[in-house]
Structures are given as structure tokens and as C-alpha cells.
Amino acid sequence: MNSAVALQTTLPILIPLISGALSLVLWRSRQLQRGISVLGTGALMIASVWLLLSVYADGIQVMYAGNWPAPFGIVLVADLLSSIMVMLTGITGLATAVYSLATISKKHEHYGYYPLMHLLLAGVNGAFLTGDIFNLYVWFEVMLVASFALLILGGERAQMEGAIKYVTLNLVSSAIFLSAIGLLYGLTGTLNMADLAVKLADHQDNPMVQVIAMLFLMAFGIKAGAFPLFFWLPASYHTPRVAVSSLFAGLLTKVGVYALFRVFTLIFPLGDSLTRDLLLGMAGATMLVGVLGAAAQFEFRRILSFHIISQIGYMLMGLALYTPLAIIGGVFYIIHHIIVKSNLFLISGLIYRLQGSYDLKQLGGVWRSHPMIGVLFLIPALSLAGLPPLSGFFGKFIVIKAGVEAQQWWLVGVALLVGLLTLYSMTKIWAEVFWKELPEGAAAPAQQRGGTSLMVITIVALSTMTVLIGVAAEPVYKLAEHTASQLLDSQAYIQSVLGVN
Amino acid sequence: MLEIVIWLSFAILSLSLLLSFVRLLRGPSLPDRVVALELMASLTVGFIGVHAIASQRFAFLDVAMVLALTAFLAAVGFARFLEKRGMHADD
Amino acid sequence: MGGFAWNILLALIWVAVSGNISGAGLFTGFVLGYIILGLTLREVPVFSAYVRRVPKIFMFACYFAKELVRSNLRVAWDVVTPTHYMKPAVIAVPLDARTEGEIALVANLISLTPGTLSLDVSTDRRCLYLHVMYLDDLEETRAQIKQFEARVLELLR
Amino acid sequence: MTEWIAALLLMAGSLLMMLAALGAVRMPDLLMRMHATTKAGALGSGLIMLAAAVFFGSAEVWARVLAIIAFIMLTAPVAAHMIGRAGYFVGVPLWGRILRDDLKGRYDTDNHSLESPAEFNERRQHEDRRDQ
Amino acid sequence: MLYALLGGFGVAALAPWLHQLFGRHSGWALALWPATLFIYFASMLSGVNDGPVLVSHDWIPSLGIQLSFMVDGLSLLFALLISGIGVFIVAYAGRYLEQHQDVGRFYAILLAFMASMLGLVLSDNLISLFVFWELTSITSYLLIGFNHEDAAARRSALQGLFVTVGGGLALMTGLIMLAMVGGSYELSTLLGQGDVIREHAWYAPMLALILLGAFTKSAQFPFHFWLPNAMAAPTPVSAYLHSATMVKAGIYLLARLNPALGGSQLWLTVLGSVGAITLFIGIWLALRSTGIKKVLAYSTVMALGTLTMLIGLGTDIALSAAMAFLLAHSLYKGALFMIAGIIDHGTGSKDLRDTGGLFRAMPVTAVTASVAALSLAGVLPMFGFVAKELLFESVLSSAASWITLLVVAGTAMTVAVAALIGILPWYGKTAVTKRTPHEAPPALLAGPIVLATLGLLFGLFAPLVDERLLGAAVSAVAGNSVTPNLALWHGINVALGLSALTLALGLCLYFCRDQFRHYTRFTDTLAKAGPERGYDASISWLVKISAWQTRFFQSGYLRYYLLIILLTFMALVWTVMLIHWPALSMGIDLRGIQLHEYALVFVLVAAALAAARSESRLGAVASLGAVGFTVALLYVMFSAPDLGITQVLVETLTVILLVLVLFRLPGFLRLTSTALRLRDAMVASAVGITMTCLLLFAADARLYDSISHWHVAQSMPGGYGRNIVNVILVDFRALDTLGEIFVLALAATGVLAMIRLRAEDKSK
Amino acid sequence: MNMPKQPDSLILRVTGHFLLPLLIMFSLFLLLRGHNEPGGGFIGGLVASAAIALHLFFTDVQSARRLIWLDPRDLLGWGLSIAIASGVIAMFSGLPFLSALWTELTVPMFGMLKIGTPLMFDIGVYLVVIGTVLNILLSLAEAEEA
């Protein structure tokens, strides 16, 4: 095995692990931890770009942990989907790290904010890169426990209440996942995903195989926040520090989505199965219920949280339609969504800093006082609603085009309606926060702290990406296209992992 | 002959396990349940011993070793906090 | 404990010399070391005390085992038969043991003998509170316990 | 021969465990249940371990078994003491036919100190004098 | 071409700075940009009859999305209108909004809007057309809501956005379908595929979707309600949106796609009837209104209806009429809106009833208004007359008689409306106004004067306009070469007669306007119950439904979440299992089970049940301990010593942990009713049974042996260890273990944060 | 400080003092032999944690903290670092992450020993487990005492 390949596939996990471990070692020094947080996430981003570039150039990269052959040891597999997700993690991680410098309080820094953040990233990247189903469970848990801890950092009542639901429902999901792994292992005697794909290729009709597919659908559906399994998300996402919300919003549900994409292209390819029909229904319902949930809200982050759900629906739609174009759309949508959603949360934090509230009724007048923030909000907000020429438009366009091609009319209708309703929510925020005058007796902003410019820089960077993904959609599309063809051709994946035999 | 004895031992230990479980269920006080739990730990040591003989693999004795050394901690913990906090209405 | 440490050292040297790194090797080394200590260093007080104590410990173990069996049988009888013959009581027994180690050892060994259970030691460490199952006669029970304590202390001093 | 000894030890140990369990069920109060479980339980499991040692016969197993027995002998009385004491002090009801209770009233729950009989009597006298 | 468009966005972005640079002259300075564009487009006029000019740039070639542009008669007509009127609007805005604090921002949005509009009409690619289409919606949203402290302005802006974007989404789908059917996203290609497209099975749905987009944008009935509400915008915006741009986008699209989609009976019926109804309703409502801008806005609705109807009729003459009417309308409507702004600016009045006799104070404005109104009324020799003649001719020749009737009635009412605007404020008794009326400055007057004058000149030189501009446009709409033959005088014919008739009727109506208003009051109630009510109702229903569904799904009760998840779980699993029921068999095997194994399992089960049923917290913990020990024993019994040890240790520590924590918590209370407990018990049992069934089925369905034989074989030679489990943990699958210790460290960090932060808070 | 301290138990304290080193030694024993017999980093770490839990029961948090002269948080950090380092070492020789490197060591008295990075890894695991349990137990107990 080429050691450069091994290195670049390992780094996206290793860097945050090392950063996390070092931050724990240096827990006494806040300053060093801050330094590590930016350096570590910066290095992570560079490493992830390196990985993506080489996967794009040289195809699927495989790292055999411990130098043990597949399927006996654990492999890390970087195909395009994985490396795209890893790169998005790098971007979100760096953005969050920079933003955190300005927003995270000293006591939270003292009690492990940075190690938690790094290890969340490690868990997320581990989940994206691993080629082993049980190892996926392990990374899921790393990510989950990190998110548990980040969620309660602050100790407020709402955080506790949210965290209990979040923890319980996610543990139920983990239990289902673990049970599914147990049954699958009993059935096939292997854990390596490529090996599973090979062994199950001729057994897709086996009822137990299909039942296990359902278990995976459940487990990942919960993590992804799909209907009717999403309850943990709106219960908790608006409660933590905003940098944390942003990180969660960008990455956590996407790990579930990623897992669905991976499992249902590689191990249980969808085809014309019952699973596919279910997933189609799930996608539509997820979009609709999420967006309607948002319409009822009057709190900045709650609106955004419900929109995560509805947007997950589009990604699921991409997977469920299961045509090359649809998968392209799903991948494109994921890329777009991670950046946009993180950014919107960051903006909510910026406005919180200015006006001291997340409640739309307590906010107002930002368009007059800070027009640039208005522009910075409009970009991701309109992108989220799928308006051109921003990134979200193309995501939606591709998915809907795929829907039209597949003649899934009702799903296309739902997707369109959901776009409109998303716009409704975004304009609600716009009208209330930016246009409306600041109401009498609104909440006072907290004591001014430095670093607002860091927050703005982060937001500008992410907004620029949103614009760029829209304006220069061709390379992103090409990337998504390659990704989709890789996903639909599991032979290449299997070949890369298991070798010629 | 040994096989029969092993079988008998298992049977007796099983019965003992059931009995101690009855105490665990019936309580009535928390210390009673803790005593029952302690006994179950002892019984587990016994089970492991018999199993080691039955399987002719003494590696299982290691489980008993750890159990013998640490199982009492649970009881001590219970006792410690009972003393500190007193009994609750529902214990 | 100097004697015991020497004995262990001898055992280790035996293991090293013999090249037999195993439980059996160590055991052999230990026994050999003990005999050598007993033969060669009789005159040194530390070692002679150690050498003399080992048989005592053995004797005590036998005594203890006998007690264990005897009183277990009594409890067994009570448990198995339908009638309860117990005469339980919580009694205080004055302690001769002085150091904490002595007290703890006495108390634990008492607990291990059926029919008696050490509940607690008074804060001034002069008295041990026991739960006894068969208080036939208070003074006799106390005497038995004092005798037991004396045997334990004999080992330690 | 070893098999016989092992069988014998096994039976004895098992029966003792049975005794402990029966005691746990049948004895009328917490402290008396503990008499059964602690002693019979420790001895029973110890005997079963000895059976194993005899059965395997190797020094390795003997070392393990002796360690296990030592551990049991070390820990069982401590646990018994802790539970018994806690049970007593939190007021687990004792069997109605208890003959005497020297501990009664000698435990100060505020600073967790336990008087010896001598101290107790001294305090009693002191209080009596004060009352007069 | 691309630079002309992107430059617009660039200038828009720079506008706030340019505004600061030029101060109060920024209006004229920024007007230079549309002026430049106008000249640029005008220079293309000469070549317009030589066929379309195509320019293409790659955008997303893989998706067929290009930044490609087509300049033909139609797009050039629109481009000229947009840039030409834009010049005056920008200049006008500079003066009109002089005092406004956000005027820099206003320029930015206005110029961005202009650029989007130009992009829309010049795009050759359906998707880039759609992109610009949506951009006009967004920018007009910002323009309509420009006075955003006003709740009504916010509401109107949202309404406009919601209706147009909603339609836009339908349009997108329609365009996707169109491209799929026609095999290209390029209009230049698609326009030649009319036959293929009209024959396709998707024609009707595709048409419906595209029309939905066009109708919403162009305020056709029943979507006409948003347009008058959009008057909340500052007057320059209204002038621009209503004269040349936004609302004409839908018309542009219909005209543009006519060669591809038009000509069918469906097209004729839908466009004809919707257009005619819109025409009539628009002018009816205009006549019923008294607000100056409102009157103008409803008359715009009428114009849009007319245009739609004409495109629907689709004959050469109808298309000629459409283009002529479009041009005429742009000129007079732009002028009149700006004049409305001047009245507002000069007098503070927004209502016709508050005005009168303004001629004395502002004679230039008055004359300009009258000239523009003449064109609106379609009086000889205005260009409006030319257009009206063509309108009558086309209706007479090809439309159903009820449409003709509506058109005649509508035209008559238009005359009355023109009189309302052109006569009422200026002549007669002088009304008392809020401000002392004064003549408007040149920046405000320039636009109206030029546009009104053009209305006159184009009428006088109609053939020239025909030859230079409209001919090419009509040909583009028709898809083949058409000579509209525009002329001021067509001789005495039915159309002229109708013209005279409507003029007379209209003047009567004007003079009897109070009676008319009085007798037609009843329609107000109808209007109130109209589509705007529908819009409001659907928004409030949306809020209600979403509140209800959120309460239903996101109830806050963890156990309902769990119940839903568990029921879903069982539904999924059992669906699959029942479908395959015959193929499933349970691997039940009770042979060889030893007595003590039964006992262990029994105790395990009983202890679990006891933990669930326990009335005491620590009793439950003790039962948990019993579960732990039995599980550990089972691990030992089935050859897993490491698991046994770990289980024992973890169990002990768990119990210690629980004890440590639980002593702080209160005792169990019976919180739920027996019925609920029963329900939960049933669900729980069902899940348990499901899992058991899964295990039993799986036991019988084993497909392959485990790969673990490799680990067994490699443990010594590869991992140098005799404890295979440990070798797996620290070597073969060390990555798992690595992740797992991080889980532990994370849990510890989280716990520490929870406890210490609390402690710090307490100490404060 | 007016809160009652936990009741002292001489029996528990003395026996505990005796058991403590025994448990620690036993945990090391389990750690080191884990590669060949039941045991390993986890099991060893859990036993060591149990030892300190025992210490907690017969003394107080302060002295339990003193017992492990490092802050438990350091144990976490160092344990993780050691585990990672054991995997990274191989990468310097161009081998993939977590590849085992073994060396044969001749120690007087013990003869030939095979020492490898997996053992180092297991030591990391051991430390993390101790760090975790201690962090949780001690801070909970602290909250209890506060």
C-alpha cells in the first residue's frame, strides 16, 4: 500500500483526534487550546482538500488500518462522497473554530469546549471514511457523545430538557443500529462494507436481508432527522451555544444522510424495492412536515432547525429516486446545505450578539442599522429557499428535474411547495428581524465582547461559498456527477477495498 | 461421576440463584436487596468455578477473580450512601 | 515484615537461578527460602519471629476452618429446619486489640465466623459491637470472642 | 482420587451456597440473613474454587484459587459490616425476638460518632445529674 | 452582451458608493448606465431584421444551462423599453427620494432589478431565463418593501413575492418538461420544435405549469390582487414595474413561447378567456378606485389582460396589436405613474377626490398628463389609438363574441379612467391640498414629458415604428415573418366605429362616475371575497395547519416521540416480514439446553421484569445488578471470559454510579394511569416479540460463516497474542478501540462540564 | 463545612488501605497479561478505577484526588495521546496508522519478551478508562459533598 494514500486517508480522522487529545492534555491553558483549535481545523481543511483532490484524480483511496487485509481488519475508504463530506466537515469545522474564538465563554473553554469540538469532527469524519459497518457505529458514538456534551455545555434548563430527548432518541437509534449490525453479522459473518456488498449481492431477496435493511433505514433515519423520526432535532438544536448549533446543523444529520446513501447504494442497493418506495414517501413527508413545523415558529433557531428536516427531505428524495441524476442532485444538495445551514445559524448568533435575542418578536431594524448583515443573511436564506442563482437553486433544480424524469409527480409537487414555504419562513425572518422596526422594550444585547469581526469574516466566507457554488456550479456538478457514478457502481468500490479477488 | 456432581452443583446453584433472587424481589428493605445481590455475586463465583471444571478451561477462573475482588464495592457503595442520606420512603 | 520480604526475595532469586518462571517455581523457591531462613538466621530476632509465626498462622488457619465448619453447621440446622432457634442480640465486647490493623483483622475474622457479625467499632476503639445469632449466655459468648481475639493478636504480636 | 476430592468439595461448596440462599430467604431479619449469606456464601464459593484447584491441579490454578479465596475472605466481611451497619443505623426493623441491643442510642447521627459502653454510661450519668 | 448584463449587477453593487460620490446628482449620474445600455441596444436595431443574434457562454454545460442570449425583435423591444424608461426612472428616483436615508440602497436594488429584467428578456436559455425571472421577483420584493417600517408595505412585498415565486416554481417545472420534450434548453432551438411539443403527451400539464408562472407574474385573474397592493412601493418603482418591466415579464414569456406552445386550441381558449376576464375585471376595479396609483395599477391589470388575450388569439393581427399595445402602454403608463408621483410630491395627495384645478399650479405636468391620458384613452392621433384599432380588428376577426363584448366594454371604461387621470386633477375647481402645489423639477418631469411625447410621435409616425421596431418583434412572436402594417388611419371601418362608440361611452361614464360608483357598490363585496381573500385564507391556514401539526408531532412528550418511532419501526419490520412470511422460518432449537442455563435465563428475565416493575428506585438498581450478573454468567457459559469480566466490572461501576446519583433524586411516583401503562406494556411487548422473532428468523437464515476464523488463525503468528479477543481489540480492530476510548473521554468531559459548571454557577 | 462528613468506618478504612494496593497491582497484572489471558486495558483500567472508588468510599474526594497525583483530566489527555502515538509510530516507517511494531527484548530474569505498540495502545486505553471513571466518580462525589 502506498503510504501517501494511507496518510491522506487517515489524516482527516487523525488530525482532529490529535487536536482533541492535545486540547485535553492542555486543558489548563485556554490560549493554547484556542491556538490548537484554529490550527487543527485549518490543517484538517487542508488535509481534506488534499484528500478530495487525490480521490478526484486517482479514484478511490483505501487505508488498511493496522496493515491488516480487508475484510479482516478495518479499512478507511475515501471515495468521492466520503471525501466531499470530509471536506465539508473541514470547512464547517474551520468556520466554527474561528467563530468560536469570539463567542465561546471562558468557562466553556475551560470545561472542554475545544476537545469536544475536535472530537465531534473526528467522529463525523470517521463515520464518513470508514469502510466497516461496526466501525461506523463506533464513530457514530464518538460523534454522538461529543454532541451530547456540547449540547449541555451551559447547563441551562432548556439545554437539559433538550438533551434528555436528544440523548434518549439517539440512543434508541444506536440500539437499533447495533441490533442491525448484530443480525447482519450473524447472517453474513462479516463487517466490511465491501465484503457485505459482495456477500449480499445474490441475497437481496432474502427476507432477513430486507428486514435488516429496514433496521438500517430506521437507525439512520433517526440520525438524519427523517419523518417520522426527527423529534430529537427540533427539541434540542436551538438550545446550545450558537457555534455548536451551527456545527450540529451542518454536520450531524448529514452523517445520517451519508450513511443512508452509503448503505442503500452499496449494501442494499435500492433498485425497485419496497425500501425505495418507503424512502420516497419518507422524503416527501420529511420535506413537508419540516417546513410546516418551521412555519409555526417564531424563534430564529427553531425555524432553522425545522428547516434542517425539510431540507433532509430533498436529500432523501435524491437518494430515493435512485437515478444517476437524482443522486447527483442529492449530493449537490448536501454540499449546498451544509454550508448554508451552518451559515444561517452563525448569522443568528451574530444577530443575537447585536440584539440579545433569538425571538423574532424581540428583534428588528437590522436592515437599517446593518445592511451588510442583511445581504449576508439574504444569500444563505434565499439559497435555502432555492432561489437562483444561489447554490440551493441548483440543488433543488437537479432533484426536481430527476423527479420529473422519474415522473414522481406528487413528490415533485411537494418539493416545489416546500420551496415556497421555505421562502415563507425566510421572508418571515427577513421581515421581522431586518425590516420591522426594533420593538419597544426589546431584549438588550449582552455585554459587548470583542471578536465580532471574526464572526463576520466567517459568515462572509461561507456566504461567498454559497454564491460561488451557484455561480460556478459546473465544477460542483461535475464533482457530484462523478460521485453519483461512483455510488451507483459499487464494483469499483468493492474492487478498491477487496482487491482483484 | 464428576459429571453428575457437576450437574448437581449446577442444579443446586441454580436453585440458590432463584432463592436469592426471591430475596432480591421481596426486599423488604434496600439493605435486604443488597444482601441478596451480594449473594448473587458469590453464586456467580460458584457458577464460574463449576463451569471452569465442566469446560476444563481454567481461564474462566479469572472472571471469578475479578468478581471476588470488586463485587463487594457495589454493596459498599449502597451502604455508604444509605448512611449518608438515610432511607427514602420508597426504598 | 522484614522476614517475609527476605523470603520473597529468596524465592525470586530461586526463580531466576532455576530459570523456571512459573507459579510452581515461585512456590518452590518460597518454601526453600523459608527453610533456609529458618535454618540459617535463627539467631536474628526479626527472622526468628517470622520463622516462628508461619506455623502459628497455619495452626490458626486450621482452627479458623474448624470454627467455620462448626458454626456453619449450626446455622445450617436453623436454616433448614422450620423452627427458628435463634437467640439474636447486639452486644458490645471490649477490645484488647489496639492498633487499627489489629482491630480490623479481629473484626473481619469475627464476621467470617458464623453466628457473629461485626457491626461497628466505637469511635474510641475500645469496644466492638457485634450481632450474635445465638446468645445462650452473654458472658460465655464474650469469653469465646475474647479468646478468639487473643488467638488473632498472638499471631500479630 | 483428585476427582473424588474435587467432587466432594464441589458438593460441599454447592450445598453451602444453597444454605446461604435458603438463609437469605428464610431468616427473619436483615442481620440474620447476612449471617447466612456472608459466611456460607464465602465458604461455599471458596470450596468450589478449591474444587477447581484440585481438579486442575496445576500451580497456576492453585495460585489463582488461593488468590480468589483470599479476595473473598478480605472483601466479604467488609461488605457485611458495611451493609449491616448501614441497615442497623437507617433503622431496618430487627426481629421481634431480639434478646438485647447494646447499640441502641449510642450512635450520634450528627457527627457520626459511636460511643463505647463506658462513654455511654458516663454520658448517662452526666445527663442524669443535670436533670436532677 | 454578458458584460452588459453583469455590468448592471456591478453598477448595482457599486451604487451606494456612487451615490455618496455624486450626492444629490447621483440620479442623473446613475441614469448614465441605462442610457448607455439604451444606446447599445438601439445600435442593434439596424440588424434586427436579419434574424436573431445569438451569444452563448458556458455556465453549467453538463446540465444544459448556458448563459446564452438571443437578440431578436421581441427581446430588443423589451430591452429598449427597460433601458429607455429606466433612464428616466433612475433620474426621477434621484429627485423623488432625495430626502430618503436609504436612497443608495434603493439605487442598488433598482439597478439590480433592471439588470435582472434585461437578463430575462435577453436569455436564450430557459434556465438562465428562469434565473433572471426569479431575480426580478426577489429584487421587486425588496423594492415593494422599500418602506419597510410600514407593516402594509411588508405585507404587500411578501404577497407579491409569494405569488410570483409560487408561480415561478411551477414555471420551473414546466420549463424542465419543455426542455425534456423539446430536447434543448435553448429557446432558439425550442421555438422551431412547436409541432413536436404540441403533440407531446406532456403538452397540457407543461402548458398549465408555464402559464401558472406567466399568469402570476403578469397579474392575470385570479392572481391580479398582488399588483395593486404592490403600490406600497415608492412611485418610481411602481412606474417602472408597471410600465415596462416586472409585470410584462409574464407577457414576454407568453409572447416568447408562442411559436413553441401557441396555436393550439388549449392555448387559445385559456389565454383568450383569462386575458379577457382580467381585462374586464382590471378596468372595472380601476374605475371603482379613487387612489391615483390604484387606478393606474388596475388599468395596468387591464392592459396585461389585453395582452394575454391578444397573444392567445395568436393571429398575425392580434400579435401586431399586442406588440403595439405593449409599446403604447409602456409609454403612457410610465408617464402617468411618474405624474402620480409628482402629484403626491407636489400636493401630498394620493387620492383623486382630493385633487382638482392643479393646472394653474403645475401647467407643464397637467399638459403632459393629458397627452398621456389621451394615449391611454386611445384617441387619435396618439399611438394608443393605433393600438386600440388593431385590438378591435383582432377581436372582431378571431375572438368569441363574449370576448368582443368584454373588450368593447373594457375599452369604454378605459376611456373613463383616462379621463379620471387626464382631466379630474387638473381642471375645474381648485381643491385644497396638504401642500401648496408647485411645478415639479426637471428631473421629475423629464420622464413623463419624453414618454408622453413619444406616445404622440409614435402615433404620428406609426409606419416608421412598425418598420424599425415592431415588425421584427411581431415576427419573433409569430415565429414567422409578419408585417403588422401599422398606421394611424385605416380608413372608416367597424374598428373605427367601435373606437368612436367607446370614446362616447367612456366620456358618459366619466361624467356619470358618481352614479356608476353608487350603483356598482355591490361588486366591492365580491372583490373582497375574491382571490385576495383566498390568499389571506391560505396563509392563515398555513399558519394554523403548521401550528397544529407541530403540536401534534413535536408535542414535547418524549414518550410520544418514542412511541411514534417504535410503531414506525414495527410497521417497517413487520411489513417486510409479512410480505415474505411463507419464506421465513424460525430457527427454534431447544435441544441440549442445560438446567442451569434455563435458571440463568429465567433469573435474567425475572430480574429485568423486576427492574421494570419496581416501586423503588434502588430496588430497580439492585435488579439491574442481578441482570448484570446473569448476563455476565451467560457470557462465561458461552465462552466469553473477557466479556464476563468486563460485564461484571461495568455492572459494579454502573451500580455505584446510579447509587451515587439516585440518592439525590426523589422516589418513584406512579405518574401514569393504568390504561397508559397497559398501552406502553403492549407496545413494549410487541417490540420485544419483534426482536425475538428477528433473532429466531436470523438464526435460520445464516448465509455465511464468520470471517473470524482468520482472526483465530492470525492471532499468534500476526498479533503475537493468545487472547484473540484482546488481539482483535488492540491490533486487528484497534481503530474501533481507539474510537471507543474517545467515547469514554468525551463522556467524562461532558460529565465534568455538567457538574463543574453547575458548581461554578452555584458559587457565584 | 458544617455538613456532616461521611461516617467513618475503621473496618472499611483499614481493610480498604490493604485492598487498595492489591487492586492496583491486580489491575496492572490484568493490563499486562491481557494480550494472552483474559484482561487488557479496559478490564485493568476498570479494576484500577474500582480501587479508587473504594478509596473514595473510605476517605473523601480530596484524598482520593491526592491518591492519583495527576488530575484525572490529565489521565484522559495522556491516555488518548499515548494510544494515538502508538498508532502513529508506524506511520514514520511508512506503514498505515495503527500498524503494530514489535521488538524482542531480552530482559535479565525474564528472558525474551515481545514488546509492541499494541501494548502501548493498551496502556493508553488503561489510562483513559481510569481517567474517565475517576472524572465522573470524583466530580459526582464532589458535587455530593458540596
Add this chain to the structure above:
Amino acid sequence: MSTLLATAVGVLYATAIYLILRRSIVKLVIGLVLLSNAANLLIFTSSGLTRYAPPLIPEGSDTVLNGIVADPLAQALILTAIVIGFGVLAFAVVLIHRAYEVVKADDMDQMKDTDT
């Protein structure tokens, strides 16, 4: 035997689910412990049960094990799962402890204000 264990696993799942459906957060946590045990036993059962053959190579026989051996891979997985479960549980226990301190009630119904 796997049939018997499958039944036990079912009961464990059932009791775990029943407990986490309660309003009491304490019961919730106890349910989570049972759930983790249930999943572990499920893997254990599913991967096949073997008596008397631990995956330990006896000292001296430095070669491959002969005959049937219990599946070491499944055991390693379960061990990992047990430890992860322990970590998560420790967190959950402290979480309910804190939640109780903040909310002052052992009742999930008092913790539903964050959602809507």
C-alpha cells in the same frame, strides 16, 4: 440455546422500552441500561453460541486452535459496545441528575417546553 436467549433478549428489549416510555427520568435511565444489555446479548446470540471453547490459545500451543472456538470477533464487538454503552450511560446518569436539579422534578412531562 439461542432460542432461549432470543426470548431473553426480547424480554430485555421489552422491559427497556417499557421503562423508557415512563415519565420518570430515573426509569428512563434504567431502561437505557437494559437496552444496552439487550443489544449486546442480541449480537452475542446472533453470532452463534459456543460452549466450553473460549477464544484463548492455551499456553505452549503456539499455533492455531483446533476445533470450534467461540467467535472472538463478536466478542470484541460486544466488548466495545459494552464500554461505549458504559460511557454513554455515565453521561446519561449525570444528565438526569443535572436535569433533576434544574427542573426539580423526576417527570418528563415537566420537560416539554423547549420543543414548541
